[in-house]
Amino acid sequence: MNRAIQFAAKYTILRYTLMPILSVLILTNPMAYTFGRFLPEKQKPAFYDSAVSFVHPVTSLFPYANAGELFVYLGIANGIKEAGYSMSELAVRYFLVGIVVILLREIITEWITKNI
Numbered sequence: 001m002n003r004a005i006q007f008a009a010k011y012t013i014l015r016y017t018l019m020p021i022l023s024v025l026i027l028t029n030p031m032a033y034t035f036g037r038f039l040p041e042k043q044k045p046a047f048y049d050s051a052v053s054f055v056h057p058v059t060s061l062f063p064y065a066n067a068g069e070l071f072v073y074l075g076i077a078n079g080i081k082e083a084g085y086s087m088s089e090l091a092v093r094y095f096l097v098g099i100v101v102i103l104l105r106e107i108i109t110e111w112i113t114k115n116i
Helices: 001-008 012-016 018-027 031-038 042-054 064-082 087-115
Strands: none
Touching: 001 012, 001 018, 001 031, 012 018, 012 042, 012 087, 018 031, 018 042, 018 064, 018 087, 031 042, 042 087, 064 087
């Protein structure tokens, strides 16, 4: 596992997507933030930001990863179900949008960290 994460930390796109996803799925919240130990200090704030941002979208497909926030997702999903829409479509869309959001947040946070 260490080698896979160290490999992912080398490449920008993997560092911004794969590392936070794996950390939240494997270690769950709050241990997911420990994957940041594989990164240099200048990249740790951006990783933390993305991991924190991903603990909510992951709840839609993998509720064990952040069980404390499950009630929020289920409340939204219940409203979607009553409106006649599919809960599974909501879950997949929420997960995919979460990946895009963490990618954008991490790029912006890393840029801010480098330039300020």
